Amino acid sequence: MCGLLGFLTADVATDEVVHQVYEALQCGRHRGPDERGTWHDEHIILGFNRLSIIDIEHSHQPLRWGPPESPERYALAFNGEIYNYLELREQLTAEHDAQFRTEGDGESIVAAYHFWGTEAFSRLRGMFAFAIWDTETRQLVIARDRFGIKPLFVATGPGGTAYASEKKSLLELLGPLGLSRTIDVRAVEHYTVLQYVPEPETLHADVRRLESGCYATLTPGEQPKITRYFEPRFRVRPFAANSAEQRYREIADVLRDSVAKHMRADVTVGAFLSGGIDSTATAALAIQHNPNLLTFTSAFEREGYSEADVAAETAEAIGAKHFIRMVSPEEYAAAIPEIVWYLDDPVADPALVPLYFVAKEARKHVKVVLSGEGADELFGGYTIYREPLSLKPFEYLPRGARKLLGKLSDRIPEGTRGKSLLHRGSLPLEERYYGNARSFSDAQLRSVLRDFRPEWTHQDVTAPIYARSRGWDPVARMQHLDLFTWLRGDILVKADKMTMANSLELRVPFLDPEVFAIAEQLPYEQKITPETTKYALRRALEEIVPPHVLHRPKLGFPVPLRHWLRGPELYDWAAGQIAESQTDHLLNKAAITAMLEAHRTGTVDHSRRLWTVLVFMVWHGIFVEDRIKPAIEEPTYPVRL
Incomplete structure (x- = not known):
């Protein structure tokens, strides 16, 4: 898990631009505090911040690889993990006599690209955003994983094209690209409606995102050519008579295989645990590979009840050592500017904050965590699907x-x-x-x-x-829509940004191509019934998940936002943000103030609407007004955990 930054010039890479890229890398230092480096030739500068997970002593990036006749033909910068890299290396060696100089997964990407071309991207089982520069053809290819687990921002202007894992790094390079920081007003409206900025938009008009399941080919001085290599399709295969139990076993088997491959690492792997079925299944399967598994959750005490109790009970049931991070309202409010800085674009999901704190706690003990994201979209877990x-x-x-x-x-x-x-x-x-x-x-x-x-x-x-x-x-249409909207706009953004803010790698075994290949076949009645959601998944997990969890509703990290915005916890903070924000040209602050007061009196629940505009105001205060200056500390962690 790492951070990328690259600049393909329209002309020649000057020393000044090389220096600017190196300096802009600092904005993404939290994504990879173990190493920072650049490589360049006359057209391209590749920058990289590394979080060492596999082949720690080697696999330094930018990585050079090529066939024996041209051993340094390609330069790679790669963020993510390829979980089938061992199988790919074996296949490439057997079929093409490919040679490798490291034990890492990065070389498997470049070798696969060399021998199979862009068709190789469909063979990668993992999460990734990467750039490969071919020094012979003078062509750059950038690609992103099927579901959008890893981010990749792109900006193209008269000076060339730049790409990055962190948009804030690209903002530092808009000048050399000949671009500006103009706000995309249409994206502001989309954000207000959806509570996230939908791909490929960002709130800056000159910065876009390479969409999930896509790659782009770039040649100096030309516009990127974008190609979609993966389109998730729900190819329903009705259950034949007497086939149900077999299909449930297939689901369980593919999840076992996915978790096993997601456990591959040269560092300690833990798991997030909310007490719901998705995270419990992930942790229960992970503990089969690591009996000393550590699990983590965050919670808020309110009204005599804590979600931490549920997660702790679940951890005890599966035999994991459990850590709980309680978050106070004061911590919640104080962390918001820092969290929004890490986000790059606003996401109005209150669960971001507890996720940030549980990631911070987990990073004290492990370098990698598993989590249950994606199960709802693949197996039909949202109540609205009913x-x-x-x-x-x-x-x-x-x-x-x-x-x-x-x-x-x-x-x-x-x-x-x-x-x-x-x-x-x-x-x-x-x-x-x-x-x-x-x-x-x-x-x-x-x-x-x-x-x-x-x-x-x-x-x-x-x-x-x-x-x-x-x-x-x-139901399939709703799932398909969520894969392109809610999942990659909210769920995966907060998962990536909040864990990477703490230099922690998060892996999502449900969002695996082999798991999707099974899930896409399920008819709607195996996902949604009048009584429950994720029906087939629950049946498949009967021998894996403890009974007290199996039929419990999804929990996540609930936040008492409605209550806090009515009381001393967050009301004063919210009123202060509205008063100080310089967003009058975009927002009607009088209407927002009226909304806050109506919420405070309890006549209506405006908490999510208020949170949407408040997070935007904080974002605007950081990235436009330069009024809010988050205290971002230089990450310092031990390499091994």
């Missing part, structure tokens, strides 16, 4: 009748029982579902955003994705 069942009767109504019901729902007062059901039942799936993040109504958006444009909607993001899933069952 909505097509409840709305099924509406499908039998003519389109005109459904529109009339929608108009009727508009006349029903807010808060009236049945209003939401009528409204959502009147809409087709493409209009009513765009992920787990909706918080603002159109009327609320108009009051909050200065430059609200009704033509900029969630459908800018979702319509092209829905177009690729026509004919699928509604």
Whole structure:
């Protein structure tokens, strides 16, 4: 796990630009505090911050590799882990007599690219963002893993193209690229609706993201050519008679294999544990490979109950040594500027903060953790996926009748029982579902955003994705949409950014191509029933997960945000942010203040809406106003844990 930064010049790499790249690497020092280095030739500068996990004494980057006749033809900078690198090395040696000089996974990427071309990317089982420079063809290829576990930002201007794991590093290079820090107002509106900035956008108009499952080829002086090499498709295979138990065993077996490969490391591997089924399954399978497994959770004490109790009970049941990090409201508020700095773009998910603190605690003991991200998207874990069942009767109504019901729902007062059901039942799936993040109504958006444009909607993001899933069952379409929106916009961003902020590598065994190959075949009734979610997964884990966890709802790291924003914990902090923020040209601060006061009196719960705008205000204070200056310390950790 590491941090990349590279600059492909339109002309010639001057000493000044080489120096600027080296200095900009400092912004991503937390991603790789063990080593920092650069390599360059006349066209490209490759920069790298390394967090040593595999082949610690060797596999230094930027890494040079080539066939015997040209042993340093390629230069690689690579962030992530390739879990099948041993199998790839064996195959490449047998088929092509490939030769390797290290014991790491990086050489397997370059050798695979040399012999198989870009088709090699589909053979990589892992998480990655990497850049390979071919010194003979003078061509650069950058690529990102299937699901977007690892980030990769890109900026192209008259001076060339730069890419990085950290957007803040690219911001330091916009000058040499001939670009500016102009804010993308359309992305601001998308963020306010979705609570994250959807790919490929960022809040800076001149910086984009290479999307998950894509690679780009670049030649000096030309625009990047982007190609999608992976499109997740749910190819449902109905259960045959008497085949259910076999299919459940297949799920269990592929998860065992995935966790086993995700345990490959030359350092200690631990696990996050919330007490829910996903993290428990991951930890329970991991402990089979490391009987001394360490698990970690964070929690808040409130109303006489703590989620830490659930996770501790689960850790005891599977035999793990458990660590709990309690987070106070004061710590929560104080950490927000630092967390937003690490994020690069705002993500209005309150669970970011406890994740940051549990990662900080885990880094005292381990260098790698496993986690359960992705299980909900692959196996149908969100309660909202059950909505097509409840709305099924509406499908039998003519389109005109459904529109009339929608108009009727508009006349029903807010808060009236049945209003939401009528409204959502009147809409087709493409209009009513765009992920787990909706918080603002159109009327609320108009009051909050200065430059609200009704033509900029969630459908800018979702319509092209829905177009690729026509004919699928509604649950599969919702899962497919979430893979491109909520998963890579919120879940994986917070997982990567909060762990990397603490120089901790996070691995996600559910987001494995072999696991997906099984999950994509499940019919909707094996994912969603009127009583539960993730039905097939729960059945598959009956012999793995303790009974007290098996049917417990998803927990995550719940945050008492609604309560804190009404009391001394966060109200004063929130009011101060609104007063001091210089976002009047973008946000209607009077409307936001009114929202805060209405929330404080308890007349309505505005906590998620408030959190969305407050996180944006902090982001703006850091990256635009230069008003908020987070105290970012130089990371210092022992190499081995």
